[in-house]
Amino acid sequence: MTSPIRLLIHGANGRMGRAVRRIAAEDARFTIVGVVSRSTPEARVVDGIPFFSDSELGGVPEFDVAIDFSLPEAFDGILGECLKRGAALVSGTTGLGDPQRVALETASARIPLVWASNFSLGVALLHQLVETAAARLPGWDCDIVESHHVHKKDAPSGTALTLGATAEASGARPHYASLRAGDIVGEHLVQFTGQGERIELVHRATDRDIFARGAIHAAAWLQGRPAGRYQVGDTLG
Numbered sequence: 001m002t003s004p005i006r007l008l009i010h011g012a013n014g015r016m017g018r019a020v021r022r023i024a025a026e027d028a029r030f031t032i033v034g035v036v037s038r039s040t041p042e043a044r045v046v047d048g049i050p051f052f053s054d055s056e057l058g059g060v061p062e063f064d065v066a067i068d069f070s071l072p073e074a075f076d077g078i079l080g081e082c083l084k085r086g087a088a089l090v091s092g093t094t095g096l097g098d099p100q101r102v103a104l105e106t107a108s109a110r111i112p113l114v115w116a117s118n119f120s121l122g123v124a125l126l127h128q129l130v131e132t133a134a135a136r137l138p139g140w141d142c143d144i145v146e147s148h149h150v151h152k153k154d155a156p157s158g159t160a161l162t163l164g165a166t167a168e169a170s171g172a173r174p175h176y177a178s179l180r181a182g183d184i185v186g187e188h189l190v191q192f193t194g195q196g197e198r199i200e201l202v203h204r205a206t207d208r209d210i211f212a213r214g215a216i217h218a219a220a221w222l223q224g225r226p227a228g229r230y231q232v233g234d235t236l237g
Contacts (some may be wrong), residue, residue, distance in 0.1 A: 005223050008063035008087075011070030012051075013037040014090060018202045019212035020067050021049075026140040029190035031222050032063040038074065064088050065219045072096055075081040079103060082111055088222040089113040090215050094158055108229035110223045116232045119214030123188070126203045127166050130190050132168035133199060140154045142172035147179040147187040155180070163190055 007024055012035035013015045024030045026046070034050045041051035052060055057077050066089040068078045072095045096104070104115055107165045134142065146160040155178035164174035167190065186205040191198060212236050214232060221235040
């Protein structure tokens with residue numbers, strides 16, 4: 001019988017960290033060896049799982065993979081710890097600076113890792129569809145419309161920009177529009193328009209748990225992989 005994957009959750013008190021902890025606890029592929037947050041934990045052990053602060057990161061138990069949804073100022077610590085222990089890293093921490101992006105790329109020569117602004121498996125497939133459409137429809141207009149809840153500040157969204165980068169790499173020239181309304185979790189429309197016809201590629205998220213599930217899926221997929229920087233799309237069947 002294969003031993004469970006030893007999972008460390010970094011940024012565990014954020015919305016995404018809590019979701020990863022809840023879903024991974026019910027996944028027989030994993031055993032959670034520890035969770036790490038910015039602040040000193042009120043309790044050292046909860047439901048059999050040890051809690052640590054960022055300043056105690058060096059003292060966490062051995063782990064096979066870390067899932068990180070933290071802040072840029074905490075990212076260097078978890079990347080360094082994964083390198084020191086030869087552990088895989090799955091990170092959705094956004095807002096990284098250029099030196100951190102370089103460090104991420106350098107680290108991929110030593111450990112397997114996935115970094116993404118969006119861990120939805122549906123969005124990963126959408127990237128592949130956009131790449132195909134942009135390459136095969138030269139000269140068509142490309143427009144990306146993204147919709148999110150009223151509290152989201154950045155516009156266009158990070159996902160819209162990465163979809164645009166995918167389209168641009170295949171020859172399209174994307175234009176962006178952003179909507180902020182109600183409690184929309186996230187919708188992304190990539191539209192290609194030619195003379196007399198139009199193609200619409202749409203992804204709608206209705207549950208934020210999809211991002212946690214995607215990160216957990218990536219963490220399981222990385223097990224046993226050689227060092228390298230992988231995309232969420234690589235983890236699809």
